[in-house]
Amino acid sequence: MGVLRAKNVGYDDEDGYGEEEEYYDEDEEETPGMSDEDREQLQTGTLKVKEGLFGSDVTVTDAQIQEALWHYYYDVGKSVAYLKNKYGTALEEKAVTTPKKQKTPSRFDQVVEAIPATPKSATGRDPSFLPLYLQESSPCTAPRLNMYIGHLVYPLADLTNYMPASPSPGFFWDTPWFGVPSHRLGEITIEPRLPRGRLLGGSSKPSKLAALAAARKKKQEDAKNATPATNVETDKAVTLLDKLTLKSRENGPQTPRGASSEETPAPRKYLRKRSPSPIQVPKRVASPPPEPAKPLITFPDLRAQPSAFAAVLCGLDSPCHESPETVNSFPLPYTALPDFKDANPFAGPSPDDILSVTIGPKPKPARRTSDGHDLTTSMEKTVIEESTKVRSKNLNVVVEFNRSGLKRMANFVVIGHVDHGKSTLMGRLLFDMNVISQRSIDKLRKEAETMGKSSFALAWVMDQTSEERSRGVTVDIATDYFETDTTQFTILDAPGHRDFIPNMIAGASQADFAVLVIDASTNSFESGLKGQTREHAMIVRSMGVLRIIVAVNKMDTVAWSQHRFEEISRQMLAFLTSASFSPKRITFVPCAGLTGENVTRKADDPNAKWYTGETLIEALDASELPKRDLEKPFRLTIGDVFRGGITTPVSISGRIDVGTVQVGDNILCMPARETATVKGIEVKDCPVDWAVAGQISTLHLVDIDPVHLRLGDVVTPISSPIKLYKSFSAKLLAFDHVIPSPVDVYRGRLQAEGTVVRLDALLNRFSGEVVKKHPRIVKPGEVARVRVRLERELPLEVGGRVVLRFRGETVGAGVVEG
Incomplete structure (x- = not known):
């Protein structure tokens, strides 16, 4: 059978042959791989195919029919068509009648x-x-x-x-492995290792002389190879036939193998009939190959001797193994004389040594300075110290601060809902206090108009980064300074967006009091009260802020409506009182940050005549500040780490919580436990010798690597370090429902993961007495004592402020109790 199919194959059976099984040929069976069913179908199909071919001139055998049926899977129609096409006479007649092109x-x-x-x-x-x-x-x-x-x-x-008529294996029957005759050896040509045609280390570009010679040679070759353009193909064919004919004439007739020389007819000379050509083709003469350029430097042959196998193939007398004779050494003259062998020239001292011992060393004159002192002796006594340590003046900073007569120092944080005009209001305040010039405002207004945000010119006084200006919101804490006749103020402009609450917490931890900005326009106040207005107010109260000024901004959009101002004041007073703010420390001020009315001057709008209270700057100046703890150990929370300059490679800035610091003090950075020395101090970009609690200062440090400093770390004296806690108990004001669950703990900018493991008791908000022990849940607005366990240690002290957040929401804030 021409084509066989695999059918009913048992793939689960073993494929190998057994030990007792024998191989068999396909000729032993009539139809290998066929079952009884296949044979029956072949017989039936053969009869049907013969019926289909009846009446046609196709003559086929049963084997051909069965092969077609087996090939087409017993399809009678396809098999009949196949046999007619293959064995019919129509195609043969057509092929005979069709003339070939x-x-x-x-x-x-x-x-x-x-x-x-x-x-x-x-x-x-x-x-x-x-x-x-x-x-x-x-x-x-x-x-x-x-x-x-x-x-x-x-x-x-x-x-x-x-x-040769003999087979190829017999050709080498008389050839041994060793001692092969020279005419049986193959010749292997090895290209000699010649240096390039230039000096070692030179450029690969040929010289001018070599380039000129190459150009002349190329020109000569082009002149020799110049041939007419007509009948090029015909001339090439004629030239080829000429070469073949001439070669056959020179060699004479060849007798084929197996035939005698007598049977070979004598060669006859035939005249070649040239094709007509208008121009006679000149006969080319092969030019001899150019001689290889001689190397400028000849190197010795460093190749090893050939192996036994290579020697058998190539032969030991092959010219490729001949290496030039090199002279590696040559004898010195007079070395064979006995006087040379007995001489020992290095046994005694040299003539120079004998002369120096006889005469002695020549003394050098001593170099002296203009006043007669010996310069050599002075330089030997000079001692250079490797590093100069920072020395402290050992000042009594408290006494120095009381004698200085400085103005009051106040830090306030600006908080509120996003887009309520916090940055614009602070920009107007700085502009009216002559901190920002008119030229700077005009420049910012031009840049804002270019970006299509003309109303953001004053806000860009505080928002100075490209991200804040493109997004139109404050991202991080912005710091600026101004002062009145009695007080030096530091502005901490906090972001209002909910995504930047951790940055707002960092700003609130450095503030003495807060300015809450509220948008008086329709629906803006209500939406803010449900958003960050409420959250910011509760956070600053939990961070220990007692004084708050509510600046009702954008009063010009409501035509300085007294009813709107009183409505906002009434609702905010009720909320702030419930958040534990004292009504005596809450002040409401209507203002318009964009126009500057009632910021540093009274409002000029006739509709604002109903307000006779103080302006925003007057409310700030009248704020009561907390008492400074100058006698306690020094504590500073790092708010920024940067490079101060070439002489001050590491600098940190932040608010001094308690205590004092001066130049030359040795400090300890926690929780890294790394020490450093204070090289310099700056307050409001001015160098000073000391700084006290309440000031936001910059410390230039030495003897510390900046990789050990992080935002939120605490700087303390080496003698009074702050303790590190991995679990603590806190008095917590709940902003949301509090249950034992994972939380994020914030101490200023420092953050750590933790878990509220236990609710100890519910407390009275005013007296602090225990109301209920071990509650199951703490509702919003309630005060409770909770136990928190941290994943890593945090620098904490009794009385320190912490904030607990969970999944982007503030859960609560409170005071560390131990």
Whole structure:
């Protein structure tokens, strides 16, 4: 059968043969791989195919029918069509009747037809056209065949009649492994390792002389190779035939292998009929190959001796192994004389040593300064210290502060809902206090108009980063300074967006009091009271802020409506009182930050005549400040880490919570436990010798790596370090429902993951007495004592403020109790 199919194969059976099983041939069975069902279908199909072929002139056998059925899976229709197409006479008649298209002869074929016929061998080839190495009657050796194999003009299949009749294995029957005759050895040409035609380390670009010689040589070759453009293909064919004819004449007739020389007819000379050509083609003369350039530097042959296998293949007398003789050493003159052998010239001292001992060293004159002192002795006594330590003046900072007569120092944080005009209001305040010039405001207004935000010019006084200006919101704490006749103020502009609450917490931890900005326009106050207005107010109260000023902003949008101002004041007073603010420390001020009315001056609008209270700057100046704890150990919370300059590689800034610091103090950074020395102090960008609690100062440090400093770390004296806690108890004011759950604990900018592990008791908001022990839940607005466990240590002290958040929401804030 021509085609077999695999059917009913058991893939689960073992494929290998057993030990007792034997292989069998396909001829042992009539139809291997066929079942009884297949045979039955073949017999039935054979009858049906014969019925289909009845009446046609197709003559086929049963085996051909069964092969077609087996190929087409017993499809009778396809099998009949296949047999008719293959064994029918219609296609053969069509092929006979269809004339074959004649191929147009090429010029080469025309030239060949014009040459008279020559006697050919049994293979149809002219033996005189074969190369000389194939015309010899002696056996063809492998080196000779390899030598001329690249010049064959006939296929290798046509050369079999001229090759030795013995099989290839018998050709090497008399060739031993060792001692091979020289005519049986192959020649391996190894290209010599010659240096490049330039000096070592020189450029690969040829010199001008070499380039000129190459150009002249190329010009000569182009002149020799110049040929007419007409009939180029015909001339090439004629030249090729000339070469073949001349070669056959020189070599004479070749007797094929197996035939006698008598049977070979004598070669006849035929005249070649040249094709007409207007221009006679000049005969090319092959130019001798150019001699290789001699190297400028000759290197010795460093190649090793050939192996035994290479020596057998190439022969030891091959020229490729000949290495030039090199002279590695040559004898010194007079070395064979006995006086030279007995001499020992280095046994005694040298003549110079004998002369120096006899005369003695010459004394050098001592160099002296203009006043007669010996310069050499002075330089020997000079001692250079490796590093100069920062020395402290050991000042009594408290006494110095009381004698200084400085103004009051106040830090306030600006809080409120997003887009309520906090940055614009502070920009107007700085502009009216002459901190920002009119030229700077005009420049900012021009930049804002370019971006299509002309109303943001004053806000950009505080928002100075490109991100804040492009987004139109404050992202991080912005700091600026101004002062009145009695007080030096530091502004901490906090972001109002809910995504930046941690930055707002960092600003609230540095403030003495807060300014809550509220938008008086319709629906803005109500939406803010449900958002960050409420959250910011509760956070600053939990951070220990007692004084708050409510600035009702954008009063110009409601035409300075007294009813709107009183409505906002009434609702905010009720909320702030419930958040534990004292009504005596709450002040409401209507203002318009964009126009500057009632910020530093009274409002000029006639509709604002109903307000006779103080302006915003007057309310700020009248604020009561908390008492400074100058006698306690120094504590500073790091708010920023930066490079102060070339002489001050590490600088930190932040608010001094308690205590004092001066230049030369040794400090400890917690929780890294790294020490440093205070090299310099700056307050409001002015260098000073000391700083006290309440001031936001910059400390320039030495002897510490900045990788150990992080935002929120606490700087303390080495003698009184702050303790690190991994669990603590806190008095917590709940902003949301509090249950034992994971939380994020914030101490200023320092943050750590933790868990509320236990609710100890509910407390009275005013007296602090225990109302209920071990509650299951703490509702919003209630005060409770809770236990918190941290994942890592935090620097905490009794009385310190912490904020608890969970999934972006503030859960509560309170005071550390232990």
